[in-house]
Amino acid sequence: xxxxxxxxxxxxxxxxxxxxxxxxxxxxxxxxxxxxxxxxxxxxxxxxxxxxxxxxxxxxxxxxxxxxxxxxxxxxxxxxxxxxxxxxxxxxxxxxxxxxxxxxxxxxxxxxxxxxxxxxxxxxxxxxxxxxxxxxxxxxxxxxxxxxxxxxxxxxxxxxxxxxxxxxxxxxxxxxxxxxxxxxxxxxxxxxxxxxxxxxxxxxxxxxxxxxxxxxxxxxxxxxxxxxxxxxxxxxxxxxxxxxxxxxxxxxxxxxxxxxxxxxxxxxxxxxxxxxxxxxxxxxxxxxxxxxxxxxxxxxxxxxxxxxxxxxxxxxxxxxxxxxx
Amino acid sequence: xxxxxxxxxxxxxxxxxxxxxxxxxxxxxxxxxxxxxxxxxxxxxxxxxxxxxxxxxxxxxxxxxxxxxxxxxxxxxxxxxxxxxxxxxxxxxxxxxxxxxxxxxxxxxxxxxxxxxxxxxxxxxxxxxxxxxxxxxxxxxxxxxxxxxxxxxxxxxxxxxxxxxxxxxxxxxxxxxxxxxxxxxxxxxxxxxxxxxxxxxxxxxxxxxxxxxxxxxxxxxxxxxxxxxxxxxxxxxxxxxxxxxxxxxxxxxxxxxxxxxxxxxxxxxxxxxxxxxxxxxxxxxxxxxxxxxxxxxxxxxxxxxxxxxxxxxxxxx
Ligand SMILES: Nc1ncnc2c1ncn2[C@@H]1O[C@H](COP(=O)(O)OP(=O)(O)OP(=O)(O)O)[C@@H](O)[C@H]1O
Ligand SMILES: Nc1ncnc2c1ncn2[C@@H]1O[C@H](COP(=O)(O)OP(=O)(O)OP(=O)(O)O)[C@@H](O)[C@H]1O
Ligand code: SF4
Ligand SMILES: [Mg+2]
Ligand SMILES: [Mg+2]
Numbered sequence: 001x002x003x004x005x006x007x008x009x010x011x012x013x014x015x016x017x018x019x020x021x022x023x024x025x026x027x028x029x030x031x032x033x034x035x036x037x038x039x040x041x042x043x044x045x046x047x048x049x050x051x052x053x054x055x056x057x058x059x060x061x062x063x064x065x066x067x068x069x070x071x072x073x074x075x076x077x078x079x080x081x082x083x084x085x086x087x088x089x090x091x092x093x094x095x096x097x098x099x100x101x102x103x104x105x106x107x108x109x110x111x112x113x114x115x116x117x118x119x120x121x122x123x124x125x126x127x128x129x130x131x132x133x134x135x136x137x138x139x140x141x142x143x144x145x146x147x148x149x150x151x152x153x154x155x156x157x158x159x160x161x162x163x164x165x166x167x168x169x170x171x172x173x174x175x176x177x178x179x180x181x182x183x184x185x186x187x188x189x190x191x192x193x194x195x196x197x198x199x200x201x202x203x204x205x206x207x208x209x210x211x212x213x214x215x216x217x218x219x220x221x222x223x224x225x226x227x228x229x230x231x232x233x234x235x236x237x238x239x240x241x242x243x244x245x246x247x248x249x250x251x252x253x254x255x256x257x258x259x260x261x262x263x264x265x266x267x268x269x270x271x272x273x274x275x276x277x278x279x280x281x282x283x284x285x286x287x288x289x290x291x292x293x294x295x296x297x298x299x300x301x302x303x304x305x306x307x308x309x310x311x312x313x314x315x316x317x318x319x320x321x322x323x324x325x
Numbered sequence: 326x327x328x329x330x331x332x333x334x335x336x337x338x339x340x341x342x343x344x345x346x347x348x349x350x351x352x353x354x355x356x357x358x359x360x361x362x363x364x365x366x367x368x369x370x371x372x373x374x375x376x377x378x379x380x381x382x383x384x385x386x387x388x389x390x391x392x393x394x395x396x397x398x399x400x401x402x403x404x405x406x407x408x409x410x411x412x413x414x415x416x417x418x419x420x421x422x423x424x425x426x427x428x429x430x431x432x433x434x435x436x437x438x439x440x441x442x443x444x445x446x447x448x449x450x451x452x453x454x455x456x457x458x459x460x461x462x463x464x465x466x467x468x469x470x471x472x473x474x475x476x477x478x479x480x481x482x483x484x485x486x487x488x489x490x491x492x493x494x495x496x497x498x499x500x501x502x503x504x505x506x507x508x509x510x511x512x513x514x515x516x517x518x519x520x521x522x523x524x525x526x527x528x529x530x531x532x533x534x535x536x537x538x539x540x541x542x543x544x545x546x547x548x549x550x551x552x553x554x555x556x557x558x559x560x561x562x563x564x565x566x567x568x569x570x571x572x573x574x575x576x577x578x579x580x581x582x583x584x585x586x587x588x589x590x591x592x593x594x595x596x597x598x599x600x601x602x603x604x605x606x607x608x609x610x611x612x613x614x615x616x617x618x619x620x621x622x623x624x625x626x627x628x629x630x631x632x633x634x635x636x637x638x639x640x641x642x
Binding site for chain 2: 017019043044045140143144145147148150151155156157158159160162163184185186187188189190191192193195196199214215216217218220221222223224240241244245276277279
């Protein structure tokens with residue numbers, strides 16, 4: 001088998017705040033092959049963005065600390081790179097679409113110029129005229145009339161800003177595209193357009209993608225593999241078939257599916273998973289999901305569940321002990 | 326007939342841009358009854374947020390009226406508007422940008438109480454803040470936290486608590502759950518619906534998420550490039566979508582189906598009309614598969630095609 005493009009091994013990340021240490025990632029491992037799309041799902045606060053920021057080495061300085069683990073990109077550990085080396089990797093090899101578009105947009109620069117600048121920096125192979133043409137083309141592709149390139153970000157709607165960020169990331173044609181909730185601000189017709197662009201990029205350049213989203217419909221239609229995160233851990237991982245068609249699941253994954261407001265359902269109340277994500281400053285003992293789990297036993301409260309592997313399908317839950325055997 | 330709680334009449338909001346007048350909201354008329362929820366859906370950039378903000382006069386309308394219990398609030402002076410705003414609140418699209426990063430959670434929620442001089446006594450005010458935090462499910466220990474230390478779900482709860490502080494009657498919810506994952510989404514939606522049941526609140530619920538809007542709204546308005554192109558009761562709209570844009574929108578909802586992986590996404594073809602000095606005629610025409618000559622010529626008015634179902638398209642008739 002070929003070497004994976006990206007391999008995360010036992011990554012532990014903490015945020016140090018005035019009050020306490022936030023255990024954002026508690027030893028996650030993931031791998032992504034060339035041309036593959038991995039979906040990262042899980043409740044707010046599960047650590048999805050932290051995972052992405054760690055790969056980019058963009059955790060907030062002083063506050064965010066990688067305590068342990070490796071992030072191998074094309075076999076090299078990104079955690080050993082200097083800041084100068086990382087700057088080259090970012091944009092050219094790995095590009096990221098941030099959850100909050102204003103993280104990557106300059107409020108006092110015209111949107112067209114921002115796309116142009118990214119191309120100048122990372123695509124010196126293109127002539128000036130080609131770069132200009134690409135700006136118009138990318139804007140039109142994300143459904144914004146090219147004539148509006150002279151406007152500033154504050155003149156754009158939330159979703160339009162997001163589309164500019166997407167246009168920039170895709171124009172750079174990276175090897176790995178990390179997309180943090182890229183389409184959550186978009187309606188479904190524009191979303192379809194954006195997902196089609198991503199899939200074209202994948203076909204054309206064999207781009208790998210880490211797609212963070214809470215839209216399970218999108219995950220099912222785009223991702224080859226899915227990792228379900230809870231409280232800084234991957235609690236279930238497998239091929240899309242395992243996650244969407246498999247018989248066995250982590251109770252949290254079941255809860256996620258149960259919270260979907262279904263279009264054909266008539267129930268007035270949704271049935272979300274009870275309770276909240278645990279406080280990452282004081283994580284529960286044993287299985288981190290146990291206070292909310294409908295199947296919780298005494299053992300769950302004390303013992304950290306082991307990993308149960310069935311082919312590529314991984315589940316981290318005590319329930320599997322009886323059922324797998 | 327009784328006066329509706331909120332009546333929007335021929336509302337327009339244009340922005341001046343280097344290339345000309347941008348018709349963000351272009352002659353929109355809608356009504357919302359007390360205790361009801363109007364869902365507003367449409368393509369990103371079609372003017373949903375602008376509509377919501379203009380209704381509350383966070384943006385000044387270019388023209389048109391907004392009648393709240395029969396009184397036109399667009400004519401209110403500053404002082405009257407400050408008073409009215411206690412009853413007319415907003416929850417914002419972006420839980421990242423809409424909260425002042427320098428204020429603590431408690432200070433953010435207390436802000437509208439201070440502005441409206443609701444409490445003389447600090448202790449009482451913070452008791453009220455504590456109550457509000459409990460209502461929206463925020464742990465009391467978060468009082469002194471700052472928004473950037475919290476995840477999206479908790480940040481959005483702060484926005485809800487702040488909007489509730491002055492006991493509003495009508496809240497514009499601008500994508501309050503879009504940035505949240507499904508299970509937190511469900512919690513916030515349940516919270517909003519419970520508040521509606523208990524306090525008789527009315528909402529204008531802006532979202533592009535059709536499953537959410539179907540769940541929470543009694544009526545739905547579909548917007549396309551500044552105009553309302555279809556309006557009906559929720560069930561009617563989902564059962565009989567008449568406008569070609571609404572039909573395209575409903576068809577594009579990604580369902581859970583792994584057999585569609587790697588297949589082409591159904592996308593709308595054709596160029597997007599620019600909202601800057603738009604030509605007359607239907608603004609969806611360049612992308613519409615049913616467009617005929619008539620569509621490019623005259624203005625498309627909303628017409629009632631069955632009881633309570635309004636559509637701005639000749640094809641639908
Ligand atoms: N700068 C920070 N300082 C302190 N804590 C932080 C910081 N950034 C994130 N956290 C905490 O780390 C945990 C993981 O956050 P992260 O943003 O990775 O979650 P997420 O899965 O991306 O959630 P969402 O779906 O809301 O985006 C959360 O508990 C969050 O509150
Ligand atoms: N302050 C402004 N100056 C100029 N143009 C603006 C301004 N605010 C909004 N617009 C324009 O008005 C139109 C409608 O924007 P609006 O934010 O209302 O869209 P929206 O429907 O809320 O979209 P989204 O779903 O992406 O949030 C867009 O074309 C936008 O660029
Ligand atoms: S280990 Fe126990 S508490 Fe955790 S998910 Fe499984 S059954 Fe629930
Ligand atoms: Mg995130
Ligand atoms: Mg908006």
